[in-house]
Each structure stands twice: as structure tokens, then as C-alpha cells.
Amino acid sequence: MGQQWKDRISDQYLARKNSLANQRMGMMEETANSYENLMNNGLNMMGGSLGNILGGLGGGTSTAGTSGVGGITPGQIQGLSTPALTKPVLPSIPNYIS
Helix, strand or coil: CHHHHHHHHHHHHHHHHHHHHHHHHHHHHHHHHHHHHHHHHHHHHHHHHHHHHHHHHCCCCCCCCCCCCCCCCCCCCHHHCCHHHCCCCCCCCCCCCC
């Protein structure tokens, strides 16, 4: 009888521990998705602003070979694409559940 009680308490503890770990992982996933969306929105806004600025500098005339997005040519945006801007950097979170 005593061993069954210990086993049941141990099983309940492990189930709660796993549930908390799963909730924490879900929250971390949502945070990562939020950071990714924030980064994408910022980059889209920056690209749009640069397109408007560079398109305005051209005097409103269009030339052959433009990308069609604000008059930006691929050569003008070559320096803007870096691997550091494509992945969000998340802080490491220590594992308190063990």
C-alpha cells in the first residue's frame, strides 16, 4: 500500500513537471515567432522606406532593369542582405526544471 502511494505521488510529480516544461516550451516558441514577425515587419518597413527614398532621388523617371519595388535595382540593395538580419537572436534561458 505504501509503495503504491509513493508511485502515484511520483507519477503525479513527473506529470506536472512535464506539463510545466511543455507550457514553457510553448511560450518560448510563441516568443520566437513574435521576434521573427517583428524582425520581418521592420525589414519590410525599411525596404519600403529605402524604396521611397531611392525612388524619389531618381526624379520619378523609370529605367529599364529596375526591380519594380520603389525603383530599386538589385545592385542598390546588394549591401542590405546579411545573414545577421535573417535570424532573430534570442537570449538563452536557463533550465530551472530538472
